[in-house]
Amino acid sequence: MIRVFVGSALAAAFIVTLGLIGLAAGGSRSLNAYLTLAGILFTIGMFGFLARRNAISMLMSIELMLNAVNLSIIAFSSFSTTPEFRNNGSVIALMVIAVAAAEATVGLSIVLAIYRNRKTPLVDEYDAMSQ
Amino acid sequence: MAIGPTIPFTAIPWDDALFVLLAGTMLASGLAVVVMRDIIRCGLAMMVCFGALAGIYVMAGAPLIGAAQVLVYIGAISVLVLFAIMLTQTKSAPTRLAFQTQAGPAAVAAVVLLVVVLLAIGSTTWGGGPDRGDTNTAEVAKALFGPFVLPFEVVGVLLLAAVIGGVFLAKRDRSSSDRPE
Numbered sequence: 579m580i581r582v583f584v585g586s587a588l589a590a591a592f593i594v595t596l597g598l599i600g601l602a603a604g605g606s607r608s609l610n611a612y613l614t615l616a617g618i619l620f621t622i623g624m625f626g627f628l629a630r631r632n633a634i635s636m637l638m639s640i641e642l643m644l645n646a647v648n649l650s651i652i653a654f655s656s657f658s659t660t661p662e663f664r665n666n667g668s669v670i671a672l673m674v675i676a677v678a679a680a681e682a683t684v685g686l687s688i689v690l691a692i693y694r695n696r697k698t699p700l701v702d703e704y705d706a707m708s709q
Numbered sequence: 710m711a712i713g714p715t716i717p718f719t720a721i722p723w724d725d726a727l728f729v730l731l732a733g734t735m736l737a738s739g740l741a742v743v744v745m746r747d748i749i750r751c752g753l754a755m756m757v758c759f760g761a762l763a764g765i766y767v768m769a770g771a772p773l774i775g776a777a778q779v780l781v782y783i784g785a786i787s788v789l790v791l792f793a794i795m796l797t798q799t800k801s802a803p804t805r806l807a808f809q810t811q812a813g814p815a816a817v818a819a820v821v822l823l824v825v826v827l828l829a830i831g832s833t834t835w836g837g838g839p840d841r842g843d844t845n846t847a848e849v850a851k852a853l854f855g856p857f858v859l860p861f862e863v864v865g866v867l868l869l870a871a872v873i874g875g876v877f878l879a880k881r882d883r884s885s886s887d888r889p890e
């Protein structure tokens with residue numbers, strides 16, 4: 579019981595500490611904070627894509643990177659002074675979400691197809707396309 | 710009872726407190742996606758990350774994108790990813806080796822890229838408004854079905870092609886599955 583409490587407190591402290599990065603970059607009313615968050619999320623996704631062995635983990639990292647780019651699109655359009663640009667930014671972000679959904683569908687079915695041949699989801703064992 | 714612009718007894722604005730909470734949740738669960746060993750937990754952390762990101766979209770003044778994020782990412786893509794994880798999990802696949810051998814150089818590259826991005830953000834004057842502006846959802850709809858109607862239709866065709874391609878790729882090949890292994 580005490581371990582659960584200590585673990586929750588540590589997790590909450592960790593979350594607040596990470597969130598203070600956003601506050602240090604200017605808070606919720608500055609463009610730099612959103613761009614900093616997007617940059618950090620993109621590098622997290624890039625590390626995951628380069629370092630993980632599981633193909634599905636790599637696809638999840640790609641989703642993180644796509645979301646980071648989407649966040650920067652939303653931030654730039656939201657801080658624009660032209661009202662039309664705000665709406666156009668939302669349209670572009672919707673397009674990115676739709677294309678990301680298509681990418682996830684095709685990517686995961688490719689992983690399933692390879693898994694059926696090779697019987698492993700680990701990409702460093704994918705050394706041949708045939709059985 | 711009206712709620713003031715700041716947290717009672719402190720000078721912290723509510724939106725900054727919410728921003729810290731959402732940003733911290735997003736970054737912590739994003740880190741959990743790439744460093745945890747159990748891939749099912751990675752998928753669940755990804756759902757948390759997308760939910761916090763939807764909150765940040767709302768804070769940035771784009772509530773329609775936040776709703777679309779919840780519907781598409783948490784509702785569809787995460788479920789798809791979890792299905793794929795459960796279909797490809799085997800007992801023989803070792804879970805202790807979650808990382809490639811190049812994980813160290815990858816971490817160095819990621820940190821270098823992060824430093825470059827943060828320096829670029831800090832040293833650039835972006836212009837633009839002093840505060841975030843809200844998007845008008847009715848105007849977004851007019852833009853989507855007015856000047857952007859051709860990309861909208863093309864995205865529809867792309868989604869149809871992705872669905873057909875996904876079914877075709879993931880379909881079990883009858884001749885190879887009948888063959889004894």
